[in-house]
Amino acid sequence: MDKRTFLKGAAALALLAAPAPALAQDTIKIGVIMPYSGQFADLATQMDNGIKLYVKQKGDSVAGKKIEFIRKDTGGVAPDVATRLAQELITRDNVDILAGFTLSPNAIAVSKVSAEAKKFMVIMNAATTVIITMSPYSVRTSMTLPSVGSTAGAWAYKSGIRKAYTMVSDFAPGKDAEISFHEAFKAAGGEIVGSVRMPLANPDFSAFVQRAKDLNPESTFIFVPAGAQPAALGKAFAERGVDAGKIKIIGTGDAFDESFAKNVGDAGVGIISVWHYDYNDDSKLNKEFVTAYNAEFKRNPDFGAVDAYDGMHVIYEALKKTGGRTDGDSLVAAARGLSFDSARGPIQIDPDTRDIVQNIYIRQVKKVGDGLRNVVFDKVEKVKDPGSAGKK
Secondary structure, rough: OOHHHHHHHHHHHHHHHHOOOHHHEEEEEEEEEEEOOOOHHHHHHHHHHHHHHHHHHHHHHEEOEEEEEEEEEEEOOOOHHHHHHHHHHHHHOOEEEEOOOHHHHHHHOOOOOOOOOOOOOOOOOOOOOOHHHOOOOOOEEEEEEEEHHHHHHHHHHHOOEEEEEEEOOOHHHHHHHHHHHHHHHHHHEEEEEEEEEEEOOOOOHHHHHHHHHOOOOOEEEEEEEOHHHHHHHHHHHHHHHOOOOOOEEEEEEOOOOOOHHHHHHHHHHHEEEEEEOOOOOHHHHHHHHHHHHHHOOOOOOOHHHHHHHHHOOOOOOHHHOOOOOOHHHHHHHHOOEEEEOOOOOOOOOOOOOOOOEEEEEEEEEEEEEEEEEEEEEEEEEOOOOOOOOOOO
């Protein structure tokens, strides 16, 4: 063997022994499933913005591995589509983590896929209480409607309200909100004088608002999901001349968002909402979050943005604790009990239920400057889902 042949052989052996470039095992794939089109597209956009902002601030690698996102659009409430997309993400795209989930029916469907495939699943919005029980590999970073509804019911009675009428969208989160409000309000001593469940895809609330106005209840509790419906609800309130000064109106924060305020006008002054986040909060962390979000996306963040941002924090922290291992058992174990300060206040992933524990805020619509805004005036700390004891 001459010197030239020897050197070529040595070089070839060196190449074989050298570390390979970053391949699939050095990349962590996150499949994000949300309704990027259709009625709930804006909420999905807010959530996706929260994901993007976190990655921009914290970097696109963690535990020495690159983070890659594969986004899939369900187009709306579509459990069958969500199931198919989740299966494709796992079998074809080899994703390690499932995330997003704007809508409860879709999250419920994908939970079954998560359980079967043993994939870590981060629920960043869907708020039906039972979802978290459907996969032992899921955690939630948003809230549950029962935690909000029960807080609203107890607070309503405490504030002096004795009779209430309820209006909710007719799907799982709406039913959760209605039932939990009823139970808490009646347990405190209040009376429910009537209730209505409205179609989920309802474009016009005029008839429902008129019915509530005609009944002239002491108070009305309302839930409609974020997206196009708060604006339509605000328009109906304005057209039907509902006066929040005469009927005490209480609802969840997604029902009374910025689009509602723009459409209802001054008639909305005095409306009470019960929610887990308000971008007007003056805490240092929230001011920093809102400033960064506005600079990046030229709009205010909503609850979906902060829920998804915190969802990414849970993913990153869990990966740090596992040293980059992505099996479902390791990640869910690492996520249990995580606690940290968020733009919405202190939060924790309950070590027993894997659900969120957080403050719930009581807000009222007031005129501030030239416009209307929600102003926080009370809060209930460390709220758990009221059914958490049975969700271990």
